[in-house]
Amino acid sequence: MATLRRLQEVPRHLLVCEKSNFGHDKSRHQHLVETQYHNYKVSFLIPECGILSKELKSLVMENGPFYFVKNLPLHELISHEFINTFVKKGACYALTYNTSIDEDNTVALLPNGKLILSLDKDTYEETGLQGRPSQYSGRKVMKFIVTIDLMDLSINLDSKRYKRTCWSFKEKKPLKFDFLLAWYPTGADESTMMSYFSNYQIQEHQPKISQSLLTDLQCPVLQSPMLQGEPEVACSAQELFDWLGAVFNHVSLNNESNNFISTYCCPQPSTVVAKAYLCTITGFLLPQKIGLLLEQLCHYFDEPKLAPWISLCVQGFADSPVSWRENEHDFLKGGEHLYNFVIFNNQDYWLQMAVGARDDCPP
Numbered sequence: 001m002a003t004l005r006r007l008q009e010v011p012r013h014l015l016v017c018e019k020s021n022f023g024h025d026k027s028r029h030q031h032l033v034e035t036q037y038h039n040y041k042v043s044f045l046i047p048e049c050g051i052l053s054k055e056l057k058s059l060v061m062e063n064g065p066f067y068f069v070k071n072l073p074l075h076e077l078i079s080h081e082f083i084n085t086f087v088k089k090g091a092c093y094a095l096t097y098n099t100s101i102d103e104d105n106t107v108a109l110l111p112n113g114k115l116i117l118s119l120d121k122d123t124y125e126e127t128g129l130q131g132r133p134s135q136y137s138g139r140k141v142m143k144f145i146v147t148i149d150l151m152d153l154s155i156n157l158d159s160k161r162y163k164r165t166c167w168s169f170k171e172k173k174p175l176k177f178d179f180l181l182a183w184y185p186t187g188a189d190e191s192t193m194m195s196y197f198s199n200y201q202i203q204e205h206q207p208k209i210s211q212s213l214l215t216d217l218q219c220p221v222l223q224s225p226m227l228q229g230e231p232e233v234a235c236s237a238q239e240l241f242d243w244l245g246a247v248f249n250h251v252s253l254n255n256e257s258n259n260f261i262s263t264y265c266c267p268q269p270s271t272v273v274a275k276a277y278l279c280t281i282t283g284f285l286l287p288q289k290i291g292l293l294l295e296q297l298c299h300y301f302d303e304p305k306l307a308p309w310i311s312l313c314v315q316g317f318a319d320s321p322v323s324w325r326e327n328e329h330d331f332l333k334g335g336e337h338l339y340n341f342v343i344f345n346n347q348d349y350w351l352q353m354a355v356g357a358r359d360d361c362p363p
Contacts, residue, residue: 015354016362017237019227022298022347029351032339032363033294033314035325037110038095039285041315043248044297047219048306049277056300059293064206066182066284067193068097072200073176075169077109083154085196087113090185091288097178101319101329107177108321111184111287113151118321118328119144126173129165136330145321145328180284207283214276218253218266222309224348232269237342237350239267244311244340247278290314294341301345313340323355324363330356337362 020027042063052060076082077094086092091111099106106118117131124131124144134143153162169175181193194204220235220243229236235243246253246264253266297310316323318335329337335356342350353362 014356014362015238015241015352017227017241017350017352019224019348019350022343022349029294029341029349030291032324032351032353033291034287035363036314036316036337036339037093037287037322038108038317038320039287039290039314040317041280041282042285042290042293042312043278043280043315044293044310044312045244045247046277046297046300046307046310047217047273048275050213050275052277052279053300056293056296059289059296060209060279060281063281063285063289063293064283065204066180066207066286067197068203068205069179069181069197070201071176072179072197073169073174074107075166075174076197077107077115078148078150078153078165078169080154080157082196083113083150085191086183086193087150088154089187089191090183091286092184093182093284093286095180095284095317095320097180099177099319101321101335105175105177106319106321107175107179109150110322110326113149114326115148115150116321116326117146117148119146123173123175127168127175128172129168134330135328147326182284182286184286184288205283207281207285210280210282212278214247214278216272216274217247217276218270218272219276220267221269221271222342222344224309224344224346224350227350235267235269237352240311240342240350241340241352241354243267244313248280248313285314297341297343298347300343301347305345308345310343311340312343314338327363 022029092109093111094109096107101118105120105123108116110116118134119127121142121144129146131144131146133141134145137143148165153165156162183193194202220240222240223234226234227237229239243266251264253264294312297312300310315338320329323329323337337355340352355362
């Protein structure tokens with residue numbers, strides 16, 4: 001019965017909230033965006049807005065491309081040619097597709113050149129590589145984390161370590177995965193992933209864009225200095241976080257007696273806005289592109305607007321081996337790791353970061 005009760009419990013999460021200003025020297029908004037590496041969904045909500053500006057619309061449409069490669073041998077990602085072509089000439093991202101972090105082997109390539117492998121016990125032992133037990137292992141260790149620094153590895157191609165790693169992936173334990181890949185070049189390089197991986201099944205994709213105009217939307221009243229809110233004056237960051245989740249998922253907020261799906265309603269105090277613009281971008285999204293979108297949203301208030309605030313929410317892949325930076329990520333009951341910016345018209349902002357209950361506290 002105790003096991004059944006635990007299964008019925010609502011998944012817990014860790015939510016960290018803080019406030020700052022984009023103009024402050026110590027504001028860490030840019031660093032935070034850059035260090036959540038693998039993102040699959042970006043949503044932004046602009047109250048009192050009916051149409052996007054030309055600049056915002058252009059950034060929304062330019063979030064691709066990304067690539068899907070089937071049955072890509074892992075040794076391709078540690079080859080000297082790949083490292084020289086992509087890893088050393090920009091920010092290269094890769095993530096295994098359709099793998100569950102709590103059940104399968106998963107792999108992620110970070111823009112700093114670190115290759116992170118989350119391997120089950122049998123695979124780990126078969127590779128013969130050095131790693132460490134997962135921090136989420138119980139008494140019986142079933143998962144291991146292997147980190148390979150490609151930049152360091154490629155310095156000496158004749159080293160025993162490089163030869164051993166190549167031997168492991170090519171001969172001892174050949175591993176193949178379906179991968180999502182994206183690349184942000186730092187120069188005017190003409191290399192493309194489509195041509196580089198032409199010997200494999202590779203597809204180029206553009207992110208999916210969903211746009212909607214919400215009318216007569218009841219919105220929480222917020223005051224930038226009041227992160228905790230104040231009764232009858234302003235809603236708290238936690239209340240806003242819950243409300244945004246309902247809006248982004250198109251949950252009815254009417255709290256009608258005949259609604260058996262949801263009884264949730266907008267927190268108080270609130271105000272009704274005539275229209276609000278909601279845009280969602282889904283795909284394998286680069287932090288650099290998200291950073292440009294955040295910067296443009298900050299400039300939204302350069303001219304007087306009716307909107308008191310804007311929200312930008314970014315969700316990471318639930319089955320990525322890392323959440324922020326190289327922090328190990330776990331699934332348990334929920335694999336969330338996400339952040340949300342609430343941008344005020346005076347350039348103050350709230351930053352909300354959430355991860356699953358067993359993950360390390362957000363940075």
